[in-house]
Amino acid sequence: MSNQQATNGSTEDTPSDAIISVRKMSKRFDDFEALSNITLDVNRSEVLCLIGPSGSGKSTLLRCLNFLEAYDGGEVRLDGELIGWKDTISNPRRPLSNDKLRTQRQHIGMVFQHFHLWPHMSALDNVAEALVSVKGLSRSEGRDKAREALAKVHLSDKADNYPANLSGGQQQRVAIARAIAMEPRVMLFDEPTSALDPELVGEVLTVMKEMAAEGMTMVVVTHEMGFAAHVADRVAFLDSGRLVTCVPPAELFGQEPDDPRVRTFLQTYR
Numbered sequence: 001m002s003n004q005q006a007t008n009g010s011t012e013d014t015p016s017d018a019i020i021s022v023r024k025m026s027k028r029f030d031d032f033e034a035l036s037n038i039t040l041d042v043n044r045s046e047v048l049c050l051i052g053p054s055g056s057g058k059s060t061l062l063r064c065l066n067f068l069e070a071y072d073g074g075e076v077r078l079d080g081e082l083i084g085w086k087d088t089i090s091n092p093r094r095p096l097s098n099d100k101l102r103t104q105r106q107h108i109g110m111v112f113q114h115f116h117l118w119p120h121m122s123a124l125d126n127v128a129e130a131l132v133s134v135k136g137l138s139r140s141e142g143r144d145k146a147r148e149a150l151a152k153v154h155l156s157d158k159a160d161n162y163p164a165n166l167s168g169g170q171q172q173r174v175a176i177a178r179a180i181a182m183e184p185r186v187m188l189f190d191e192p193t194s195a196l197d198p199e200l201v202g203e204v205l206t207v208m209k210e211m212a213a214e215g216m217t218m219v220v221v222t223h224e225m226g227f228a229a230h231v232a233d234r235v236a237f238l239d240s241g242r243l244v245t246c247v248p249p250a251e252l253f254g255q256e257p258d259d260p261r262v263r264t265f266l267q268t269y270r
């Protein structure tokens with residue numbers, strides 16, 4: 001390790017084999033700086049939990065990773081490929097064509113707090129839809145793949161149900177199956193259990209744990225500190241758009257955190 005790395009702990013100028021690498025990324029909404037100078041790697045098969053107070057920028061960071069929000073400064077790469085922009089240096093920046101962006105987004109699965117299922121389609125067709133319309137599979141191929149994905153979230157017996165006839169936990173598992181079916185390289189979860197009745201949270205977390213055990217790379221914004229403590233490889237803490245720390249959960253939860261912002265936040269969960 002060079003002296004410089006030893007002192008600042010940063011590897012930001014060295015190449016890495018991270019699946020997602022974020023470098024000095026910033027995001028503004030008009031005059032408001034929502035994200036400042038974020039540098040973060042997500043390694044292959046890693047589960048990274050993102051925690052922090054409401055309004056700290058967690059959703060914005062997640063949305064910048066797949067360019068649902070166009071970040072302003074710095075860069076985000078997936079497997080080394082710049083996301084969203086054509087290059088990092090031109091000013092103004094030139095966005096990628098919609099076709100290229102769509103291709104990039106196929107590699108990144110996203111699961112939201114609200115499930116956004118099509119109400120007029122069965123669970124099976126909700127999962128099959130993008131396989132047919134985006135990936136170009138035939139309807140029957142799409143449904144075969146959708147059945148496999150529904151099996152992974154333990155919903156084989158609900159394939160013919162419409163969303164209205166599924167519990168919130170089951171609907172969220174359909175949404176997860178829909179993302180899995182596209183075979184993404186990484187999955188992003190934005191508070192996937194926050195809209196659920198408490199008794200339905202466990203079934204969704206169980207499916208996510210199983211995905212983690214199978215080696216899926218996952219970035220999970222969550223208020224489920226038990227999940228962060230037991231499933232995450234690292235936990236990142238965001239405050240006022242800044243990455244305060246990103247460490248293994250034992251370091252964050254196992255002892256009194258040094259940073260007062262982290263301490264205050266975690267106290268609300270004790």
Ligand code: ADP
Nearest residue numbers: 029032034052053054055056057058059060061
């Ligand atoms: P979190 O997910 O941590 O609760 P967000 O990423 O949703 O936080 O929001 C971070 C900050 O950015 C908040 O102050 C929020 O009001 C602001 N923000 C988010 N989206 C927009 C937007 N589209 N326009 C203006 N401000 C926004």
Ligand code: MG
Nearest residue numbers: 058059060190
């Ligand atoms: Mg949010």
